[in-house]
Amino acid sequence: MAAVPNEASRANAGDAPLRLHGLHRRVYRFRTLGMGLGFLPIAAVLLELQAPWPAWT
DSSP states (O other), rough: TTTEEEEEEHHHHHHHHHTTTTHHHHHHHHHHHHHHHHHHHHHHHHTTTTTOOHOOO
16 A cells, blocks of 8 residues: 555656646736736825825836
């Protein structure tokens, strides 16, 4: 029974490149969404303070 986990771990180690393939595409969407959502509260504060344009950049 001890040989089964070792064989399974070897099989999973070979699948690692397949699992990581396209990871950057999946992560990029969430990073972009997070940046967009993070901008909303900052924009609300800048609007409330009537900040000039240079403060936005």
